[in-house]
Amino acid sequence: MNINGRFTIDAPVEQVWDVFMDAEKLASCVPGAERITMTSPNKYEADMVVKVQFMTLKFAAEGELKEAVPMSSLQVEMTGQAHALAGLFRNRMQVTLEPMSDHVTSIIYQMDMQLTGRLASLGMILVKGTVTKTAEQFATNVKLLFETGRNDGGHAAG
Template sequence: MDMKGSETINAPIDAVWAALNDPEILRQCIPGCEELQKLSDTEMTAVVVLKIGPVKARFEGAVQLSNLNPPNAYTISGEGKGGVVGFAKGGADVSLEAQGAETVLTYVVKADVGGKIAQLGARLIDSTAKKLAGQFFSSFGEKVGASAAA
């Protein structure tokens, strides 16, 4: 499943880049994220609880940053295991473009699931993934824009 979009953030590109690399800001913006710990400049661990249709699952996994091109772009990818419900893996190519005092964040997300949650059907999984990505990027835009204004 692939999706793409963009978000205009009322903050300079350096502030947006810093936020994209701040585990605390990411934790606050990722829907269902209980824990996000930075292991290195390019590695984190995460615990996320998600409800996909009738199935609620706790995913534990690793997050990796690659293709780093500060402050313009990077790829964030991860894989989480949800025990008996299965797994989720995916990533996003994120690029930033300064437009005056604002920054346009563009993303292309790829996601895949397996196990019991894959049996829920592609339409339910796709709509849930789109909703979660939309929640993350709008929350991220609001949080970074608000902190830049402060």
């Protein structure tokens, strides 16, 4: 399942890059992220909760920064297992930062998500709708982080 999107932040690319390289700060913008722990400079573990129409799924997830081109792009891979439902997910995400001016940055993302087991049996349409909605809420939360000037260590609502 592929999901692509773009959103714009009223901030210079350097500030946006700093937030995207801070997994704990960025996690404050991810809907359903309950805990994140850095296990190395490029790896983290997280507990996540995802609401899919008629049920709430809890996941233990691991993420890794696979590649980073400063001020330009990054590639992250996240894998996770549902606590109460057999199945795994793997999400590979490519993020590109595109300066639109000195104070505006466009963020382009491409996700390739794969599901296995009972998780996959929930139906790709149902899951894709939830992932798309979550990505839109993430974009809103990142914008809020910058609009409220709290990108210096504060947390956005989510």
